[in-house]
Amino acid sequence: MVEHDLLEVCAIEQMSDLSTWGWDAYxxxxxxxxxxxxxxxxxxxxxxxxxxxxxxxxxxxxxxxxINNVAVRPEFRGQHIGSELLRHALHQAQQRGATVARLEVRAGNQAAQRLYRHCGFEVDGRRKKYYREPTEDALLMSLVL
Ligand SMILES: CC(C)(COP(=O)(O)OP(=O)(O)OC[C@H]1O[C@@H](n2cnc3c(N)ncnc32)[C@H](O)[C@@H]1OP(=O)(O)O)[C@@H](O)C(=O)NCCC(=O)NCCS
Known part of the structure; x- marks a missing residue:
């Protein structure tokens, strides 16, 4: 990703119901x-x-x-783009010395949980009312690399 991509990244973020980071944070x-x-x-x-x-x-x-954010344009979902992005990121992280990957995911976000399980992540905890708007628990997931 380069700076030129960030407007599109923010547009995808908005169409994906993610907590808003916005251009400056990216x-x-x-x-x-x-x-x-x-x-x-x-x-x-x-x-x-x-x-x-x-x-x-x-x-x-x-x-x-x-893993902070992963999102795919609605019309491209279900074509393994999310899992390829995740696999590439995990591979690069491993090459830079990471030995474990962690993330939080909304307890109701079945699509994301399936993506993470597909890539080998397992649930190892839960944080009550971690998310706002709407309030929801987070599942904690991890993967030994
Ligand atoms: C989660 C997300 C990134 C998945 O991207 P994707 O490119 O559609 O995922 P993939 O095609 O790589 O699918 C990976 C696995 O998830 C499953 N999956 C994907 N979308 C699904 C859905 N809507 N419901 C159930 N399972 C789903 C696939 O079937 C596949 O599992 P399988 O091989 O066991 O069948 C995408 O749905 C998205 O952008 N969601 C909105 C943003 C979000 O919630 N991000 C995660 C939190 S940061």
Whole structure:
């Protein structure tokens, strides 16, 4: 992902019911490379009015990589773009020394939980009322790399 991608990243974020980070937060995260791993899945812009089908934002802290955001344009979901983004990010994190991956996910977000399970994550905890608007528990998931 590069700075030029961020407007589209913010548009995908908005159509995905994610907690809003917004342009500034993504831009700050880009500056945090190489600790941050931010990837964009590109489409052929000859056929579409946009260039990005999905993105992932992760951050390495010590030997852990934290999955912050992953989202795919609604019309591209179910085509393994989310799992490919996650696999690439985990691979890069492993190459940079991460030994475990962690994330929180809304307890009601079945699509995301299925994606994470598909990539090997397992639930290892729950945080009550972790999310706002709407209030919801978070499931904690992790994967040994
Ligand atoms: C979660 C998300 C990123 C998945 O992306 P995707 O490209 O559609 O996922 P994939 O095609 O790689 O699918 C991976 C697995 O999840 C399953 N899956 C994907 N969407 C699903 C849905 N709506 N319901 C049930 N399972 C779903 C797939 O079937 C696949 O599992 P399987 O191989 O066992 O069948 C996408 O739905 C999305 O952008 N959601 C909104 C944003 C979000 O909730 N992000 C996660 C929290 S940060």
């Amino acid at each position: 831009h700050r995260e880009l500056q945090a490379m190489p600790e941050s791993i931010m990837l964009a899945a590109r489409v052929d812009s000859t056929f579409h009015e946009y260039q990005i089908a999905g993105f992932i934002v992760t951050r390495i802290v010590a030997d852990e990589v934290h």
